[in-house]
Amino acid sequence: MTPPDKPLQSDAIVLGACPHDCPDTCALVTTVQDGRAVKVQGNPAHPLTDGVLCAKVAKYAERTHHPDRLLQPLKRVGPKGSGQFAPIGWDEALTTIAERLGAIAARDPQAIVPYSYAGTMGLVQGEGMAARFFHRLGASLLDRTICASAGAEALTQTLGGKLGMRVQHFAESQLIVIWGSNAIGSNLHFWRIAQEAKRRGARLVCIDPRKSETADKCHEHLALRPGTDAALALALMHQLITHDWLDHDYIARHTLGWDALRERALQWPPERAAEVCGLPVQQIVDLARAYGTTQPAAIRLNYGMQRVRGGGNAVRAVACLPALVGAWRHRAGGLLMSSSGEFPIQRAALHRPDLLGERRPRTINMSTIGQALLADTSADFGPQIEALVVYNSNPVAVAPQSGEVVRGFAREDLFTVVLEHFMTDTADYADIVLPATTQLEHWDIHSSYGHTDVLLNRPAIAPVGDSRSNTDIFRALAAHMGFTEPCFNDDDLTLCRTAFGDRVDFDTLLTQGFAHLDVPDAPFADGGFPTPSGRCEFFSQRLADQGQDGLPDHVPNYELAGSDSRYPLAMISPPARNFLNSTFVNVQSLRDIEGEPLLEIHPDDASVRGIADQTLVRVFNDRGSYHCAAHVSRRARPGVVNGLGIWWRKLGVRGTNVNELTSQQLTDMGRAPVFYDCLVQVEPA
Ligand SMILES: Nc1nc2c(c(=O)[nH]1)N[C@H]1C(S)=C(S)[C@@H](COP(=O)(O)OP(=O)(O)OC[C@H]3O[C@@H](n4cnc5c(=O)[nH]c(N)nc54)[C@H](O)[C@@H]3O)O[C@H]1N2
Ligand SMILES: Nc1nc2c(c(=O)[nH]1)N[C@H]1C(S)=C(S)[C@@H](COP(=O)(O)OP(=O)(O)OC[C@H]3O[C@@H](n4cnc5c(=O)[nH]c(N)nc54)[C@H](O)[C@@H]3O)O[C@H]1N2
Ligand code: SF4
Ligand SMILES: [Mo]
Numbered sequence: 288m289t290p291p292d293k294p295l296q297s298d299a300i301v302l303g304a305c306p307h308d309c310p311d312t313c314a315l316v317t318t319v320q321d322g323r324a325v326k327v328q329g330n331p332a333h334p335l336t337d338g339v340l341c342a343k344v345a346k347y348a349e350r351t352h353h354p355d356r357l358l359q360p361l362k363r364v365g366p367k368g369s370g371q372f373a374p375i376g377w378d379e380a381l382t383t384i385a386e387r388l389g390a391i392a393a394r395d396p397q398a399i400v401p402y403s404y405a406g407t408m409g410l411v412q413g414e415g416m417a418a419r420f421f422h423r424l425g426a427s428l429l430d431r432t433i434c435a436s437a438g439a440e441a442l443t444q445t446l447g448g449k450l451g452m453r454v455q456h457f458a459e460s461q462l463i464v465i466w467g468s469n470a471i472g473s474n475l476h477f478w479r480i481a482q483e484a485k486r487r488g489a490r491l492v493c494i495d496p497r498k499s500e501t502a503d504k505c506h507e508h509l510a511l512r513p514g515t516d517a518a519l520a521l522a523l524m525h526q527l528i529t530h531d532w533l534d535h536d537y538i539a540r541h542t543l544g545w546d547a548l549r550e551r552a553l554q555w556p557p558e559r560a561a562e563v564c565g566l567p568v569q570q571i572v573d574l575a576r577a578y579g580t581t582q583p584a585a586i587r588l589n590y591g592m593q594r595v596r597g598g599g600n601a602v603r604a605v606a607c608l609p610a611l612v613g614a615w616r617h618r619a620g621g622l623l624m625s626s627s628g629e630f631p632i633q634r635a636a637l638h639r640p641d642l643l644g645e646r647r648p649r650t651i652n653m654s655t656i657g658q659a660l661l662a663d664t665s666a667d668f669g670p671q672i673e674a675l676v677v678y679n680s681n682p683v684a685v686a687p688q689s690g691e692v693v694r695g696f697a698r699e700d701l702f703t704v705v706l707e708h709f710m711t712d713t714a715d716y717a718d719i720v721l722p723a724t725t726q727l728e729h730w731d732i733h734s735s736y737g738h739t740d741v742l743l744n745r746p747a748i749a750p751v752g753d754s755r756s757n758t759d760i761f762r763a764l765a766a767h768m769g770f771t772e773p774c775f776n777d778d779d780l781t782l783c784r785t786a787f788g789d790r791v792d793f794d795t796l797l798t799q800g801f802a803h804l805d806v807p808d809a810p811f812a813d814g815g816f817p818t819p820s821g822r823c824e825f826f827s828q829r830l831a832d833q834g835q836d837g838l839p840d841h842v843p844n845y846e847l848a849g850s851d852s853r854y855p856l857a858m859i860s861p862p863a864r865n866f867l868n869s870t871f872v873n874v875q876s877l878r879d880i881e882g883e884p885l886l887e888i889h890p891d892d893a894s895v896r897g898i899a900d901q902t903l904v905r906v907f908n909d910r911g912s913y914h915c916a917a918h919v920s921r922r923a924r925p926g927v928v929n930g931l932g933i934w935w936r937k938l939g940v941r942g943t944n945v946n947e948l949t950s951q952q953l954t955d956m957g958r959a960p961v962f963y964d965c966l967v968q969v970e971p972a
Contacts, residue, residue: 317748359375398671430652439625442603446823449628468725492506544824603827616809619810866881
């Protein structure tokens with residue numbers, strides 16, 4: 288059953304959007320039979336989806352009608368984390384929550400913390416009603432840093448916003464550098480475009496410590512040490528300068544801080560960078576030549592490089608490159624990290640921060656939730672956290688340093704509510720679990736961080752069991768708390784319309800499911816960077832004012848390889864291709880493909896430790912230990928092990944996952960986690 292070329296909305300064919308935290312934001316077509324979703328396919332009429340979905344979401348009907356779906360509210364009846372729950376009715380659940388939150392709020396609403404991320408990227412089921420609820424309550428604010436804030440801050444300080452090339456124009460590039468991204472796994476529709484460029488003669492280069500599926504298919508792979516991208520970028524600049532592969536006119540007219548950057552880059556001859564990055568000098572020299580002499584040259588920068596101490600500086604260094612060679616002059620040249628800044632989202636209308644009134648609650652950083660849950664009341668911190676409301680996230684599995692996260696969630700005095708589809712590691716620690724609808728059961732509207740189309744998602748089927756959408760749950764909670772503001776009566780379609788106001792034609796969304804934003808083809812062909820200076824800011828006064836280096840530099844990892852003889856291996860933990868963060872780990876057909884939690888280790892590192900392929904190993908450091916199967920493989924470079932993520936702890940070998948080992952240190956910019964800045968030792972278990 289293939290969807291027609293131009294699928295039309297009907298009871299049996301429903302147009303939607305993929306809700307997942309993925310740059311592709313695909314347009315979906317769901318086929319419904321007898322009230323069940325029987326097939327979820329890519330919408331062929333949406334140019335970037337082109338009728339194709341990844342393997343994960345092609346299994347969406349399986350996930351939605353999964354036998355383990357949560358179908359009714361639950362309350363805890365055993366010790367925290369034991370997973371012992373009894374079903375209760377919605378009224379009891381909502382009354383209990385409203386009473387507990389009300390009592391805490393009467394003392395200090397900041398003792399209540401929302402915890403959410405991008406389980407759904409929808410603007411409505413994300414923070415649409417939730418933000419209104421928490422603003423009205425006066426709860427702590429959440430700093431949503433767990434994924435992209437280091438890179439976002441860096442890009443904003445350099446280019447002026449989360450903007451860049453349009454993804455479709457990569458098809459015309461002659462050189463594509465895929466930098467810190469396993470595009471085949473995590474940005475499939477970009478990869479299809481890169482393939483088209485390759486057929487037209489483009490050269491593809493991958494920069495990644497891991498020999499990923501993407502690295503396999505590129506012409507060149509630079510397997511640098513984790514956390515050394517800025518050193519590589521500075522050496523590329525060194526070569527551009529010494530060979531005069533520069534666009535002097537573009538630099539003079541559209542950049543700021545060139546003399547200072549030039550001086551800095553001249554301190555990074557390829558030999559120095561080769562030493563730091565663990566790369567052959569020739570590879571750096573060759574890449575510089577290719578980048579300096581090929582037009583149009585495009586960089587697909589993704590988030591892999593920013594999950595280390597110097598992640599912000601690394602993104603800044605890379606983001607300077609296109610201006611140096613004038614790559615921005617072409618629509619197929621420049622750089623794309625995120626396109627999310629293009630979308631005219633009406634955040635104030637949607638989130639209603641005005642409901643705070645005069646109150647200015649403190650902000651809790653989601654990346655250090657372990658520390659935060661274990662912190663006592665103090666002048667610096669404010670009140671101890673007494674209640675946590677988790678939705679669209681699975682922090683017990685995905686937040687760094689799980690040992691502390693689990694200890695925090697296990698506090699018997701903490702009141703935890705979890706809105707979920709499944710009994711995740713986090714739901715296990717809840718006092719009340721509320722069953723939530725999936726994307727096939729609710730309305731939503733979507734921006735994207737990999738393209739510039741708006742997508743509308745219609746419900747294809749009725750809520751499964753007694754599940755309710757996040758918006759419905761927060762509306763009902765607002766009513767139970769006695770909140771009477773009219774905004775708590777807005778239905779989901781109203782929220783969908785509010786998200787972009789009149790900036791997007793809603794009728795187009797209703798009929799075809801997607802609408803293109805009107806964005807320029809080559810955003811910086813003539814400069815016009817949305818920075819304070821209007822230029823590409825090699826030097827950032829805003830960063831200098833914060834006491835940071837105003838120029839990008841190489842900032843070594845906190846846990847630098849060679850600095851601790853007990854833990855000689857650097858560990859990175861990029862996602863497994865068939866999971867999306869911790870989502871899909873419980874979908875059997877996908878777990879069957881991934882097999883088991885594993886650690887890729889280079890043959891040299893394995894043999895000195897007596898580790899054979901497929902043996903059970905213990906991976907450990909001072910923070911904890913994690914058991915999984917060793918995959919002795921050249922996907923790992925010497926000195927670096929790859930612990931593919933993010934398994935549910937309870938589906939892992941001994942009830943832990945890779946975040947048992949990661950730390951709660953933060954990046955140089957954006958207060959983000961440093962998942963890939965982590966030293967470990969490995970031994971046969
Ligand atoms: N299949 C799948 N797709 C996903 C996700 C998923 O879990 N599974 N997650 C989604 C989410 S939340 C996000 S944020 C995006 C992320 O999308 P990307 O940023 O493209 O992330 P990854 O595909 O994880 O690629 C990161 C790559 O960076 C490499 N890397 C690690 N450390 C370094 C380093 O120091 N320097 C460089 N140059 N590379 C490094 C890793 O080995 C990995 O191959 O993907 C989204 N798409
Ligand atoms: N070691 C290591 N850790 C990492 C990373 C890494 O690369 N390495 N990557 C990090 C990154 S990039 C990210 S973005 C975070 C991701 O962390 P999270 O945002 O927590 O992502 P998921 O693990 O996918 O969990 C999302 C949960 O939301 C639920 N959900 C989905 N839709 C809805 C809905 O409509 N309503 C409700 N109530 N629930 C819903 C899903 O069932 C799922 O359990 O993890 C981070 N953690
Ligand atoms: S996860 Fe990404 S590639 Fe897969 S369907 Fe969703 S948006 Fe498309
Ligand atoms: Mo992410």
